[in-house]
Amino acid sequence: MSGGLIGGLFTRGDYVKMGALNQRLERQHVINSNVANAETPGYRALGYDFEEQLQALSGSEGDNIPMQASDPRHYINGMADADGTITPEVYLRPTESVGQDGNTVDVDQEMAAMAENQILYKATVELINKKIGTLKYAIANGGNG
Amino acid sequence: MSFFKAMNISSSGLAAQRVRMNVLSSNLANVNTTRTPEGGPYKREDVVFSATNASDFENMLDEDYGTELKKVQVVDIHKDTKAPRMVLDPAHPDANADGYVAMPNIQTMTEMVNMIAATRAFEANTTALNSAKSMASTAIEIGRA
Numbered sequence: 001m002s003g004g005l006i007g008g009l010f011t012r013g014d015y016v017k018m019g020a021l022n023q024r025l026e027r028q029h030v031i032n033s034n035v036a037n038a039e040t041p042g043y044r045a046l047g048y049d050f051e052e053q054l055q056a057l058s059g060s061e062g063d064n065i066p067m068q069a070s071d072p073r074h075y076i077n078g079m080a081d082a083d084g085t086i087t088p089e090v091y092l093r094p095t096e097s098v099g100q101d102g103n104t105v106d107v108d109q110e111m112a113a114m115a116e117n118q119i120l121y122k123a124t125v126e127l128i129n130k131k132i133g134t135l136k137y138a139i140a141n142g143g144n145g
Numbered sequence: 146m147s148f149f150k151a152m153n154i155s156s157s158g159l160a161a162q163r164v165r166m167n168v169l170s171s172n173l174a175n176v177n178t179t180r181t182p183e184g185g186p187y188k189r190e191d192v193v194f195s196a197t198n199a200s201d202f203e204n205m206l207d208e209d210y211g212t213e214l215k216k217v218q219v220v221d222i223h224k225d226t227k228a229p230r231m232v233l234d235p236a237h238p239d240a241n242a243d244g245y246v247a248m249p250n251i252q253t254m255t256e257m258v259n260m261i262a263a264t265r266a267f268e269a270n271t272t273a274l275n276s277a278k279s280m281a282s283t284a285i286e287i288g289r290a
Contacts, residue, residue, distance in 0.1 A: 021284070025147055028277050032151045033199060033214040035273040036158030039266055040194040040217050090213040107269050118276045125283045132288045 014131055016057055017124050023050040023088065024121040030090055031114045034105050041101035045110075047093035148284075150214070151277035154199050157216035158270035164219045165192045165263045169256050176251045179239040187249040189225035194218070225250065 030048040037043040095104040168190050178187035196215035227250045235244030 025151070025280065028280060029147075029151045029154065029199075029214055032154040032158075032273045032277060033216075035269050036154050036161075036217045037194075037196045037215050038158075038269060039262070040196045040215075043196045043215065046213055107266075111269065111272065114273060114276050118280060121280050122283050125287055128287055129289070 009135060010131075014128070016054060017128050019057070020050075020054055020124050021121065021128075023054065024117055024124070026050075026088070027117050028114070028121075031110050031117065034110050035107065035114075037103075038105045038107050038110075039103065041103060043103050043105060045093045045095055045104045045106070047091050048088060050088040053088060148277060148281040150199065152274055154214060154216050155270045155274035155277065157218065159267060159274070161192070161194055161217045161219050162263050162267040162270065164222075166260065166267070168192050168222060169260045169263060172251055172256050173253065173260075175249060176253060178249060179237070179246060186229045186247045187251075189227070189249060189251050191223045191225065192219050193221040193223055195220040 027048045027050070030046045034045050093104070095106065097106055098104050172189050175187040181187050195218050197218045199214035199216045229247035230250045231245040232248050233244055234240055234246045237246045240246045
């Protein structure tokens with residue numbers, strides 16, 4: 001999928017968006033795990049951050065900047081880079097509220113994070129759809145100019 | 146499928162809260178029960194939640210995640226060992242020589258409060274599950290524009 005026609009149609013920004021969808025899904029897993037264990041004694045709330053890494057990946061606003069391979073195992077391919085370069089960790093989230101049973105889940109906080117995650121997921125899908133819509137338009141009407 | 150992992154975690158939460166609700170209902174129903182198969186008055190029961198690894202056979206191959214994510218499981222239904230409540234009622238067939246009847250040591254208020262907590266936790270898990278579901282159905286819409 002690297003280079004060629006497809007490589008020209010989809011920009012680095014598009015692959016970053018696709019990577020972002022995967023990351024949002026992983027965050028959803030972490031939130032669901034926290035909510036399910038909101039009353040389990042001793043359970044520690046988990047966190048999952050990827051925005052900073054994603055931001056670093058999307059880098060400058062310009063599209064189609066060639067990827068840098070700093071390791072022979074890297075692929076020069078938007079998809080692999082957008083997906084492979086982000087390596088967020090699931091970590092124990094430091095918290096101020098520790099229940100009597102050692103549980104650190106704050107359900108309100110989780111619900112807010114979940115709502116945010118869901119909206120941003122939809123927004124990202126919307127952006128990808130816009131892009132695909134543009135491509136479809138070009139494919140369907142490009143020759144009629 | 147990654148989407149189902151989130152739903153699996155939330156459904157474990159739903160199942161656990163439902164078991165808890167059943168146990169609480171049983172406590173409330175037996176608030177005046179003086180006879181049980183094992184003899185003596187009914188003993189109040191309580192669930193014990195435990196966080197278990199979310200990785201099952203399906204996602205064991207998926208080594209990146211799943212080790213930190215936790216499902217919730219009811220590992221034990223604990224019988225309360227508190228002494229029964231002694232009520233003076235000499236006419237009762239189960240009254241002892243002094244005219245006292247051993248009644249279950251159940252505080253209706255405690256059970257009701259636990260029931261509210263279980264309902265809220267169930268709702269939180271439903272919301273989390275619906276959130277994952279809505280993300281999945283949004284993903285299906287990619288490219289349909």
